[in-house]
Structure formats: structure tokens, C-alpha cells
Amino acid sequence: MRRSTAAAVGTLTGAALIVGVRLSVSAPAVPAAAPPAVDLAGSGQDAPPSKKPSGKKPSNSDSSDADADSSSEGAAGGTGLKNGIFKGTAVKNPYGTIQVSIRVEGGKITAADATYPTTADSATINPPAIASLKQSTVQSQSADVDAVSGATFTSESYVKSLQAAIDKANA
Amino acid sequence: MHHAEHVMGTVVSIDLADDLPAPVLRAMIGDVCSWLHEVDRRFSTYRDDSEVSRLRRREIDVSDCSADLRHVLEACADLWRETDGYFDAYAAGPLDPSGYVKGWSVEVASARLAEAGSVNHCLNAGGDIRARGLSAKGEPWRVGIRHPWEPDKLSWVLAVTDRAVATSGIYERGDHVFNPRTREPAHGLRSVTVVGPDLALTDAYATAALAMGEAGLAWLAKLTPEGYESAAVTDDGRAFTSSGLPTAA
Numbered sequence: 577m578r579r580s581t582a583a584a585v586g587t588l589t590g591a592a593l594i595v596g597v598r599l600s601v602s603a604p605a606v607p608a609a610a611p612p613a614v615d616l617a618g619s620g621q622d623a624p625p626s627k628k629p630s631g632k633k634p635s636n637s638d639s640s641d642a643d644a645d646s647s648s649e650g651a652a653g654g655t656g657l658k659n660g661i662f663k664g665t666a667v668k669n670p671y672g673t674i675q676v677s678i679r680v681e682g683g684k685i686t687a688a689d690a691t692y693p694t695t696a697d698s699a700t701i702n703p704p705a706i707a708s709l710k711q712s713t714v715q716s717q718s719a720d721v722d723a724v725s726g727a728t729f730t731s732e733s734y735v736k737s738l739q740a741a742i743d744k745a746n747a
Numbered sequence: 748m749h750h751a752e753h754v755m756g757t758v759v760s761i762d763l764a765d766d767l768p769a770p771v772l773r774a775m776i777g778d779v780c781s782w783l784h785e786v787d788r789r790f791s792t793y794r795d796d797s798e799v800s801r802l803r804r805r806e807i808d809v810s811d812c813s814a815d816l817r818h819v820l821e822a823c824a825d826l827w828r829e830t831d832g833y834f835d836a837y838a839a840g841p842l843d844p845s846g847y848v849k850g851w852s853v854e855v856a857s858a859r860l861a862e863a864g865s866v867n868h869c870l871n872a873g874g875d876i877r878a879r880g881l882s883a884k885g886e887p888w889r890v891g892i893r894h895p896w897e898p899d900k901l902s903w904v905l906a907v908t909d910r911a912v913a914t915s916g917i918y919e920r921g922d923h924v925f926n927p928r929t930r931e932p933a934h935g936l937r938s939v940t941v942v943g944p945d946l947a948l949t950d951a952y953a954t955a956a957l958a959m960g961e962a963g964l965a966w967l968a969k970l971t972p973e974g975y976e977s978a979a980v981t982d983d984g985r986a987f988t989s990s991g992l993p994t995a996a
Contacts, residue, residue: 708968708971708989708990709964709967709968709977709979709987709988709989709990710987710988710989710990711985711986711987712985712986712988713984713985713986714894714895714896714902714980714984714985714986715902715903715986716894716897716900716901716902717900717901717902717904718899718900718901719889719891719901719904719995720889721889721890721891721901721904722762722869722878722882722888722889722890723760723762723869723871723876723878723888723889723890723891724871724874724890724891724892724893724901725871725874725875725876725890725891725892725893725912725913725914725940726874726892726893726914726916726919726938727874727893727914727915727916727917727918727919727938728757728849728872728873728874728875728919729757729758729873729874729919730756730757730873730919731753731756731757731758733919734753734757734758734873736898737898738891738893738898738899738901739758739760739871739874740751740758742760743749743751743758743760746749746762747749747751
């Protein structure tokens with residue numbers, strides 16, 4: 577479910593803002609032009625062809641073939657948008673997971689929202705959780721240690737490693 | 748007593764700090780080494796006659812596999828689900844459980860040592876560590892985390908007892924960690940260290956978080972309630988640590 581689209585995502589506020597701005601400018605463009613943050617399909621290339629957007633929509637509209645439940649789809653409006661509530665795929669970014677949803681009525685987007693999942697499982701990756709990771713710049717130090725943890729070295733690169741020096745000192 | 752053994756394509760450093768007669772310690776080290784070589788023979792993808800290679804060629808069926816290999820396959824499947832597919836024993840195509848086997852085999856080695864009477868030891872398999880009890884100084888084991896850009900420097904020093912410390916990074920073997928979703932080399936994070944009770948899992952979690960890229964930070968934060976602390980460095984040098992990371996005073 578997670579797409580590697582997180583990079584383009586700002587914060588929840590940012591994503592909501594994008595939706596909000598798009599909403600006020602041109603409703604039909606919302607799902608289409610919204611960047612990965614509001615990848616409403618989340619399924620772009622995976623979506624069956626039948627769900628591809630119609631010609632009325634902008635060509636760059638991977639995100640408009642929403643994976644909405646068919647039950648929530650209403651009659652197509654004049655703008656080519658179907659009525660209903662469309663939830664985007666939950667997208668992870670460094671600040672947590674967000675999910676964008678829009679409501680379409682009469683072919684127009686009448687509401688847009690972005691939420692952090694609130695289930696017990698995902699509640700731990702909301703902003704407070706990511707904030708629990710302390711951020712700093714990477715430090716550089718030399719210290720007396722018993723062992724060194726690092727990316728796995730090969731038998732060949734071992735000789736140049738700090739661990740080899742420790743082993744030598746203890747031999 | 749110290750020993751460094753070349754096995755499984757890397758070097759495993761064995762440090763026994765128990766006050767036991769030298770012949771006893773030597774025998775314990777010998778047992779650990781024979782177990783690790785046995786694991787290499789049975790699970791290496793580089794050996795045509797290993798059980799894993801035979802399973803790959805479908806000469807044997809999963810039901811014919813040893814209990815150990817069935818455990819490894821089940822653990823890999825569990826981890827695949829638990830990590831949203833980012834820990835993937837099939838990331839490179841054919842089955843390659845090496846990412847689980849190394850940590851698991853050292854975890855088993857440590858448990859066997861404890862059973863045999865060594866309750867103070869530190870095993871380091873090429874950078875992935877399982878420490879038990881106290882060091883010869885009577886203090887928690889001091890474990891340095893390699894600086895992701897300066898090979899001879901440390902970015903953190905931890906003090907651990909009965910903990911596993913595993914680090915995945917892209918600096919040692921180049922772009923060898925792939926994002927299984929995109930089949931592209933992972934980027935965003937340069938180094939991920941996970942500290943927890945079990946080396947097989949800490950190792951797999953570190954690998955999965957690295958493959959996720961920067962989204963791995965949020966995923967790591969999610970692990971802390973389960974007792975897995977973390978320290979990660981992004982490509983651009985930002986460092987993130989969980990609040991319970993056991994840094995040395």
C-alpha cells in the first residue's frame with residue numbers, strides 16, 4: 577500500500593494546503609494534478625485499464641483513477657468526476673502516514689481532508705511518535721569500545737575495520 | 748578470551764568475559780565456530796551443495812527441509828509481512844535468506860554459550876552484535892556505532908547488556924541494499940542501527956528501514972514500544988535517535 581512517493585510530501589499541513597489551494601482554483605484538477613501526496617489511486621500503473629481516467633481529464637492523472645469503493649461511486653458529473661468519497665492511499669513520509677480524502681458531489685469537490693490514521697497500530701507513527709526521535713547532526717568521535725557495529729564488512733575489508741583493530745589489541 | 752573467525756563471508760569476533768578455565772573457554776569458542784561453519788555449509792547461497800541451494804533448484808521440497816531451514820523460511824515470511832515487504836528474502840530474485848540467517852545464527856550461538864555457562868560474552872558478526880552480561884571490566888559492553896562517512900570514527904557509543912545491536916548501511920558494499928518495491932538501490936538513509944532483544948530481528952529491521960529510505964524513520968519510531976531502539980543517519984547527515992537508545996554515559 578505504501579508507495580515511494582513520500583519524498584514529494586511535505587507535512588500534513590502542506591498536503592492539506594495543496595488540496596486546499598487546488599480546490600479553490602480548479603476543482604476538476606484536484607485529483608489529477610495533486611502530486612504523490614494525494615495519489616488518490618495510489619495504484620497508478622497497477623490500476624486496471626477500465627478505471628483509467630476518461631479523456632476529459634488531464635493526461636497526467638494517474639491519481640484520479642481513485643480506488644474508491646464502487647459502492648461509493650455515484651453518477652458521473654459534468655466535469656468527469658464521479659460522486660462519492662474518495663480516499664487516497666495512505667502515504668508515509670518522514671513525519672508519519674497521511675491519507676487524503678475528497679468528497680465529490682455533483683461532479684465537484686465539496687470537501688477535502690487529510691488525516692493521520694488513528695487506529696491503535698498506526699497511532700504510534702503519528703507526529704508525536706516521529707517527534708520522539710531526537711534529531712541532531714551526526715557526531716564523530718573516537719572512544720574505547722569493546723565492539724563496533726556497522727554495515728557488514730567482507731572478509732577482505734575486515735582488515736581495515738575498527739573491529740579488526742580491537743581484535744588485534746585483544747589477541 | 749578473544750577469537751576472530753573468518754566465516755560466512757565475513758569475520759565473527761568472539762569475546763568471552765567469563766571467569767572460567769582457559770580450556771573451557773577454548774572449547775566454547777570451538778563450539779561457536781563449528782556451529783557458524785555448519786550454518787555456512789547448510790545455508791550459503793554460494794555453495795551449490797547447501798540446503799538452500801538445493802531448495803532453490805527444487806531438488807528438495809520445503810517439507811524435506813531441516814527444521815532450522817523451515818524456521819528460517821517462516822521467519823523471512825513473517826518479516827516480509829511485518830516490514831510491509833521491505834525485508835524481502837526474494838528481493839534479488841531467487842530465495843536468499845542470508846539477511847536473516849547471519850543474525851539468527853549468532854543469536855543461536857549466544858544462546859548456546861549461555862546454556863554452556865558463558866553468561867558474559869559479546870559476539871560480533873561483521874558489524875552485527877549480540878552481547879550478554881558484562882564485559883571483562885565488569886561493566887556493560889561498550890558498543891561503538893561506526894560513523895557512516897569516517898571509517899575510523901564512531902557516531903555513537905552504546906552501553907549494552909543482554910542486547911543485540913545491528914547496523915545496515917550503504918557505505919560498506921556500495922548500493923547493495925535495494926528497495927524491493929522499486930528494485931532500485933535504496934536511498935535517503937545512509938545508516939540504520941537497531942538495538943533490541945533479538946539479533947535476527949534487529950538485523951532484519953535495520954535492513955528494512957534502510958530499504959524504506961527516509962520513510963524508514965517513522966517506521967523505526969513505531970518499533971520502540973516493542974523494545975527496539977534505533978539510531979539512523981540520513982544521506983545528508985541528519986541523525987535521528989529514539990529516546991531509549993542506550994547511549995554510554
